[in-house]
Amino acid sequence: MSIYTEKVLEHFKNPRNQGKIKDYDSFGEKGNPVCGDVMHIYIKVENDKIVDIGWETMGCAAAIATTSMLSELAKGKSLDEAMKLTKQDVSDELEGLPPVKMHCSNLAAEALHEAIKKYREKNKKKKTK
Amino acid sequence: MIYLDNTTTTKVDDKVLQEIEIYQKEKYGVAISDYSPEFSMSSKKVMDATQKIISEKINSNPDEMIFTSGQTEGNNYVLKGVPKGHIITTKIEHSSILKTCKSLEKQGYDVTYLDVNEEGNVDLNQLKESLRKDTVLVSIQHANQEVGTVQNIKEAGKVCKDHQALFHVDASHSFLRVPIDVEKMNIDLLTITSHLIHGPKGIGALYIRKPIRLKPLIQGTRIHNIPGIAGFGKAIELWKDKDNKKMRKQREKLIKEIGKIPNTVIFGSTEGSLPDVLSVNFKFIEGESIVLYLGMEDIVLSTGSACAGRGLKPSHVLEAMGYGEEDSHGSIRIGLSRYIENEDIDIFLKELKEVVNRLRDMSPIKG
Numbered sequence: 153m154s155i156y157t158e159k160v161l162e163h164f165k166n167p168r169n170q171g172k173i174k175d176y177d178s179f180g181e182k183g184n185p186v187c188g189d190v191m192h193i194y195i196k197v198e199n200d201k202i203v204d205i206g207w208e209t210m211g212c213a214a215a216i217a218t219t220s221m222l223s224e225l226a227k228g229k230s231l232d233e234a235m236k237l238t239k240q241d242v243s244d245e246l247e248g249l250p251p252v253k254m255h256c257s258n259l260a261a262e263a264l265h266e267a268i269k270k271y272r273e274k275n276k277k278k279k280t281k
Numbered sequence: 282m283i284y285l286d287n288t289t290t291t292k293v294d295d296k297v298l299q300e301i302e303i304y305q306k307e308k309y310g311v312a313i314s315d316y317s318p319e320f321s322m323s324s325k326k327v328m329d330a331t332q333k334i335i336s337e338k339i340n341s342n343p344d345e346m347i348f349t350s351g352q353t354e355g356n357n358y359v360l361k362g363v364p365k366g367h368i369i370t371t372k373i374e375h376s377s378i379l380k381t382c383k384s385l386e387k388q389g390y391d392v393t394y395l396d397v398n399e400e401g402n403v404d405l406n407q408l409k410e411s412l413r414k415d416t417v418l419v420s421i422q423h424a425n426q427e428v429g430t431v432q433n434i435k436e437a438g439k440v441c442k443d444h445q446a447l448f449h450v451d452a453s454h455s456f457l458r459v460p461i462d463v464e465k466m467n468i469d470l471l472t473i474t475s476h477l478i479h480g481p482k483g484i485g486a487l488y489i490r491k492p493i494r495l496k497p498l499i500q501g502t503r504i505h506n507i508p509g510i511a512g513f514g515k516a517i518e519l520w521k522d523k524d525n526k527k528m529r530k531q532r533e534k535l536i537k538e539i540g541k542i543p544n545t546v547i548f549g550s551t552e553g554s555l556p557d558v559l560s561v562n563f564k565f566i567e568g569e570s571i572v573l574y575l576g577m578e579d580i581v582l583s584t585g586s587a588c589a590g591r592g593l594k595p596s597h598v599l600e601a602m603g604y605g606e607e608d609s610h611g612s613i614r615i616g617l618s619r620y621i622e623n624e625d626i627d628i629f630l631k632e633l634k635e636v637v638n639r640l641r642d643m644s645p646i647k648g
Contacts, residue, residue, distance in 0.1 A: 161573075164570075164573065165577065167643070170643055171642075171643075181645070185565075185607050185610075185646060186605070186606050186607050187606075188567055188606070188607075188610035189567075190644075190645055190646060191645070192645040208643060208644060208645035209643055209644065209645065210565055210566060210567060210640075210643075210644035210645060210646055211567050211570070212567045212569040212570055213569060213570055213573050215567070216570060216643065
């Protein structure tokens with residue numbers, strides 16, 4: 153029996169939206185190689201909505217599955233809605249994560265928030281110009 | 282299934298199983314004295330036979346050993362059986378040595394943990410310098426359970442003999458794979474186990490040179506694990522030197538082929554190594570993911586990395602060899618056996634390359 157739920161393993165086996173998107177508008181990153189988990193999230197935004205999302209992850213099955221799930225949850229959402237997504241949402245959608253993986257590997261939501269913040273800052277500057 | 286986790290444990294040979302069954306179903310009596318019923322004397326015979334075959338392999342007398350439940354009990358027996366004093370061991374031992382030493386330290390024992398170099402070899406000069414008047418025991422493993430490095434036990438034995446310190450060797454991972462001679466190597470105590478040689482789990486032996494006496498770990502009449510002892514003896518009998526040669530050839534092929542994958546580190550010694558263990562690190566990816574993806578292709582092996590089962594710490598062996606956390610994340614341990622055919626190695630290599638490529642494609646770190 154695996155320590156992971158069926159859903160985690162399914163996302164690990166068939167990750168959604170994997171890869172860097174070519175013409176992304178913003179990106180966010182979390183983690184570091186010393187911990188063993190690094191996540192990059194790329195977003196494309198139109199009318200304040202995430203129309204495309206891609207990611208790159210180095211990490212364990214939980215790291216890969218949580219990034220994959222987060223990308224599914226975020227795609228099509230408005231930036232405001234996406235900012236409300238939490239690591240708990242990701243874990244719940246995956247029907248749970250082993251406790252030790254909850255904080256070290258479940259970083260995708262934070263990476264997404266960073267991407268959105270960067271996007272907003274960039275746009276603010278554009279508008280003020 | 283391609284089982285490459287033989288450093289964790291091995292499959293029991295069918296002939297060993299048959300032997301065990303005889304002592305479970307037919308010859309199940311246990312002789313507790315010379316006056317026990319004749320029916321139960323078969324237990325004594327099989328114990329003698331297993332002691333004899335072990336003694337032939339390690340060059341001891343048959344009556345210089347006791348049966349244990351395996352590596353952990355054997356190692357505990359030694360450490361807790363010597364008088365209180367100074368103990369010398371290494372930083373890369375099995376947990377049954379390191380955890381027991383930690384607990385002995387709390388009881389007032391003094392323990393020195395020897396360093397190893399980047400290939401996992403113990404510094405024998407440091408051993409010489411660490412010996413003291415009150416050193417009661419030196420305990421050094423014969424070969425490492427993760428990276429396969431074989432220690433220069435003969436030299437270490439000489440140093441201990443010159444200093445008149447008891448010398449214990451944990452040979453659990455090297456038994457039958459690398460020659461051991463308790464006489465030539467000046468070994469006083471030697472731990473071996475059955476489950477790593479296609480024998481049953483829960484049985485092992487501890488060689489105790491006469492007239493050394495250890496404080497017993499448990500007391501009272503013990504009903505020995507006779508089926509286990511019978512199976513252990515059979516497993517030793519079945520292990521052939523050609524198995525070692527076959528595994529070593531496969532290991533060499535693995536080193537050559539895996540070495541072609543970019544950004545890969547092969548751990549351990551380039552010269553003195555076990556024939557059947559290989560530890561490898563693939564940079565920019567995680568060992569657990571490699572192991573899980575390979576598992577989906579019916580290939581079984583272990584990670585040597587941080588995120589699986591050991592909390593988040595890297596392996597103490599790699600750490601002692603000077604590798605950082607970053608180096609140990611993407612590591613796997615391949616353990617061969619006589620049941621692995623050359624075709625299995627080809628399939629494994631093909632799948633491994635695919636999995637490493639897939640995970641590197643996913644990774645944001647490209648090197």
